[in-house]
Protein backbone atom coordinates (compact mmCIF):
# COMPACT_ATOMS: atom_id res chain seq x y z
CA UNK A 1 0.00 0.00 0.00
CA UNK A 2 1.27 3.54 -0.80
CA UNK A 3 1.93 6.18 1.80
CA UNK A 4 -1.12 8.04 2.99
CA UNK A 5 -1.25 11.79 2.54
CA UNK A 6 -0.22 12.69 6.09
CA UNK A 7 2.83 10.42 5.82
CA UNK A 8 3.74 12.05 2.50
CA UNK A 9 3.58 15.46 4.20
CA UNK A 10 5.93 14.16 6.91
CA UNK A 11 8.35 12.98 4.21
CA UNK A 12 8.13 16.39 2.55
CA UNK A 13 9.05 18.01 5.88
CA UNK A 14 12.01 15.62 6.15
CA UNK A 15 13.35 16.95 2.82
CA UNK A 16 13.85 20.46 4.24
CA UNK A 17 17.20 21.77 5.45
CA UNK A 18 18.01 21.97 9.15
CA UNK A 19 17.53 25.73 9.16
CA UNK A 20 14.17 25.46 7.41
CA UNK A 21 12.99 22.81 9.87
CA UNK A 22 13.89 25.23 12.64
CA UNK A 23 11.86 27.97 10.90
CA UNK A 24 8.87 25.64 11.20
CA UNK A 25 9.57 24.77 14.82
CA UNK A 26 9.92 20.99 14.52
CA UNK A 27 8.13 18.21 12.63
CA UNK A 28 4.34 18.13 12.50
CA UNK A 29 2.76 14.96 13.95
CA UNK A 30 1.07 12.62 11.46
CA UNK A 31 -2.11 12.66 13.56
CA UNK A 32 -2.13 16.47 13.50
CA UNK A 33 -1.68 16.59 9.71
CA UNK A 34 -4.39 13.95 9.24
CA UNK A 35 -6.82 16.01 11.32
CA UNK A 36 -5.95 19.23 9.45
CA UNK A 37 -6.53 17.51 6.09
CA UNK A 38 -9.87 16.05 7.27
CA UNK A 39 -10.99 19.47 8.54
CA UNK A 40 -10.13 21.11 5.20
CA UNK A 41 -12.05 18.39 3.35
CA UNK A 42 -15.05 18.94 5.62
CA UNK A 43 -14.80 22.69 5.11
CA UNK A 44 -14.75 22.33 1.31
CA UNK A 45 -17.86 20.10 1.56
CA UNK A 46 -19.58 22.69 3.73
CA UNK A 47 -19.91 20.32 6.70
CA UNK A 48 -17.18 21.61 9.01
CA UNK A 49 -18.44 22.58 12.45
CA UNK A 50 -16.53 25.73 13.45
CA UNK A 51 -15.09 25.65 16.95
CA UNK A 52 -13.15 28.44 18.66
CA UNK A 53 -9.90 27.09 17.14
CA UNK A 54 -9.85 24.70 14.24
CA UNK A 55 -6.94 23.92 11.92
CA UNK A 56 -7.18 23.17 8.20
CA UNK A 57 -4.42 21.72 6.01
CA UNK A 58 -4.02 21.90 2.23
CA UNK A 59 -1.62 20.04 -0.09
CA UNK A 60 -0.31 20.78 -3.56
CA UNK A 61 0.55 17.81 -5.81
CA UNK A 62 2.83 17.41 -8.82
CA UNK A 63 1.66 15.71 -12.02
CA UNK A 64 2.44 12.29 -10.45
CA UNK A 65 0.17 13.00 -7.47
CA UNK A 66 3.17 13.42 -5.17
CA UNK A 67 2.81 16.09 -2.46
CA UNK A 68 5.13 19.04 -3.12
CA UNK A 69 3.64 21.64 -0.79
CA UNK A 70 1.71 21.82 2.45
CA UNK A 71 0.12 24.60 4.40
CA UNK A 72 -1.88 24.69 7.60
CA UNK A 73 -3.79 27.45 9.29
CA UNK A 74 -6.02 27.87 12.31
CA UNK A 75 -9.42 29.51 12.09
CA UNK A 76 -10.08 31.50 15.24
CA UNK A 77 -13.70 32.12 16.16
CA UNK A 78 -14.01 34.35 19.14
CA UNK A 79 -11.11 32.43 20.67
CA UNK A 80 -9.82 33.39 24.07
CA UNK A 81 -6.10 34.25 23.84
CA UNK A 82 -3.99 31.49 25.37
CA UNK A 83 -1.63 32.14 28.25
CA UNK A 84 1.22 32.13 25.70
CA UNK A 85 -0.50 34.67 23.43
CA UNK A 86 -1.26 36.92 26.38
CA UNK A 87 2.27 36.78 27.72
CA UNK A 88 4.40 36.87 24.57
CA UNK A 89 2.20 38.67 22.02
CA UNK A 90 0.26 40.80 24.45
CA UNK A 91 -3.05 39.70 22.90
CA UNK A 92 -5.92 40.29 25.30
CA UNK A 93 -9.14 40.50 23.25
CA UNK A 94 -11.04 37.56 21.70
CA UNK A 95 -9.39 36.47 18.43
CA UNK A 96 -11.25 36.19 15.13
CA UNK A 97 -8.52 35.78 12.53
CA UNK A 98 -6.99 33.12 10.38
CA UNK A 99 -3.58 32.29 11.78
CA UNK A 100 -1.15 30.85 9.22
CA UNK A 101 0.80 28.09 10.92
CA UNK A 102 3.06 26.19 8.55
CA UNK A 103 3.95 26.41 4.92
CA UNK A 104 6.63 24.37 3.19
CA UNK A 105 7.50 23.40 -0.34
CA UNK A 106 9.77 20.67 -1.72
CA UNK A 107 13.22 22.25 -2.26
CA UNK A 108 13.23 20.85 -5.83
CA UNK A 109 10.03 22.64 -6.82
CA UNK A 110 10.63 26.09 -5.30
CA UNK A 111 10.17 29.35 -7.15
CA UNK A 112 7.28 28.07 -9.26
CA UNK A 113 4.39 29.60 -7.34
CA UNK A 114 3.49 26.59 -5.18
CA UNK A 115 3.52 28.60 -1.94
CA UNK A 116 1.79 31.47 -3.70
CA UNK A 117 -1.09 29.13 -4.59
CA UNK A 118 -1.37 27.87 -1.01
CA UNK A 119 -1.38 31.38 0.42
CA UNK A 120 -4.01 32.43 -2.12
CA UNK A 121 -6.30 29.71 -0.75
CA UNK A 122 -5.85 31.09 2.80
CA UNK A 123 -6.64 34.61 1.65
CA UNK A 124 -9.77 33.34 -0.12
CA UNK A 125 -10.77 31.44 3.01
CA UNK A 126 -10.34 34.63 5.02
CA UNK A 127 -12.47 36.50 2.51
CA UNK A 128 -15.20 33.83 2.67
CA UNK A 129 -15.25 34.02 6.45
CA UNK A 130 -14.75 37.79 6.74
CA UNK A 131 -11.54 37.44 8.74
CA UNK A 132 -8.04 38.94 8.65
CA UNK A 133 -5.00 36.76 8.15
CA UNK A 134 -2.05 36.83 10.56
CA UNK A 135 1.33 35.07 10.43
CA UNK A 136 4.19 34.96 12.92
CA UNK A 137 7.54 34.50 11.21
CA UNK A 138 11.10 34.27 12.44
CA UNK A 139 12.90 37.53 11.71
CA UNK A 140 15.71 35.84 9.76
CA UNK A 141 13.34 33.96 7.41
CA UNK A 142 13.39 36.30 4.41
CA UNK A 143 11.63 34.11 1.78
CA UNK A 144 8.41 33.85 3.78
CA UNK A 145 8.43 37.57 4.51
CA UNK A 146 8.78 38.35 0.79
CA UNK A 147 5.93 35.95 0.04
CA UNK A 148 3.69 37.64 2.61
CA UNK A 149 4.58 41.15 1.45
CA UNK A 150 3.84 40.23 -2.17
CA UNK A 151 0.33 39.34 -0.95
CA UNK A 152 -0.33 42.65 0.80
CA UNK A 153 0.50 41.31 4.24
CA UNK A 154 2.60 43.73 6.28
CA UNK A 155 4.63 43.66 9.49
CA UNK A 156 2.52 44.72 12.50
CA UNK A 157 4.82 44.27 15.48
CA UNK A 158 7.87 42.40 16.74
CA UNK A 159 7.82 39.93 19.61
CA UNK A 160 10.03 37.24 21.12
CA UNK A 161 9.29 33.59 21.82
CA UNK A 162 9.81 32.09 25.27
CA UNK A 163 13.33 31.10 24.16
CA UNK A 164 14.02 34.65 22.92
CA UNK A 165 13.71 34.00 19.15
CA UNK A 166 12.91 37.33 17.41
CA UNK A 167 9.57 37.14 15.57
CA UNK A 168 7.54 39.47 13.38
CA UNK A 169 3.76 39.37 13.24
CA UNK A 170 2.37 40.01 9.76
CA UNK A 171 -1.24 40.81 8.95
CA UNK A 172 -3.31 41.88 5.94
Ligand SMILES: CC(C)(COP(=O)(O)OP(=O)(O)OC[C@H]1O[C@@H](n2cnc3c(N)ncnc32)[C@H](O)[C@@H]1OP(=O)(O)O)[C@@H](O)C(=O)NCCC(=O)NCCS
Pocket residue numbers: 016020023024101102103104105106109110111112113114115116117137141142143144146147148150
Ligand atom coordinates in the same frame (compact mmCIF):
# COMPACT_ATOMS: atom_id res chain seq x y z
C1 LIG B 1 8.94 30.04 1.78
C2 LIG B 1 8.58 28.92 0.82
C3 LIG B 1 7.32 28.21 1.32
C4 LIG B 1 8.32 29.52 -0.59
O1 LIG B 1 7.87 28.50 -1.46
P1 LIG B 1 7.88 28.65 -3.06
O2 LIG B 1 6.88 27.69 -3.62
O3 LIG B 1 9.26 28.54 -3.57
O4 LIG B 1 7.38 30.15 -3.27
P2 LIG B 1 6.72 30.75 -4.59
O5 LIG B 1 7.39 30.21 -5.81
O6 LIG B 1 5.23 30.60 -4.53
O7 LIG B 1 7.14 32.29 -4.43
C5 LIG B 1 6.20 33.31 -4.27
C6 LIG B 1 6.87 34.58 -3.81
O8 LIG B 1 7.49 34.40 -2.53
C7 LIG B 1 8.71 35.15 -2.46
N1 LIG B 1 9.85 34.22 -2.32
C8 LIG B 1 9.82 32.87 -2.36
N2 LIG B 1 11.08 32.37 -2.20
C9 LIG B 1 11.90 33.42 -2.02
C10 LIG B 1 13.30 33.55 -1.81
N3 LIG B 1 14.11 32.48 -1.70
N4 LIG B 1 13.81 34.79 -1.66
C11 LIG B 1 13.03 35.89 -1.75
N5 LIG B 1 11.69 35.83 -1.98
C12 LIG B 1 11.14 34.61 -2.11
C13 LIG B 1 8.78 35.95 -3.73
O9 LIG B 1 8.08 37.16 -3.53
C14 LIG B 1 7.99 35.06 -4.69
O10 LIG B 1 7.44 35.76 -5.76
P3 LIG B 1 8.29 35.88 -7.16
O11 LIG B 1 8.61 34.47 -7.56
O12 LIG B 1 7.32 36.55 -8.07
O13 LIG B 1 9.49 36.68 -6.82
C15 LIG B 1 9.75 27.88 0.67
O14 LIG B 1 10.96 28.59 0.46
C16 LIG B 1 9.91 26.95 1.87
O15 LIG B 1 9.33 25.86 1.91
N6 LIG B 1 10.75 27.36 2.86
C17 LIG B 1 11.03 26.53 4.02
C18 LIG B 1 9.88 26.49 5.01
C19 LIG B 1 9.62 27.85 5.63
O16 LIG B 1 10.50 28.61 5.97
N7 LIG B 1 8.32 28.16 5.79
C20 LIG B 1 7.90 29.42 6.40
C21 LIG B 1 7.82 29.36 7.87
S1 LIG B 1 6.27 28.70 8.36
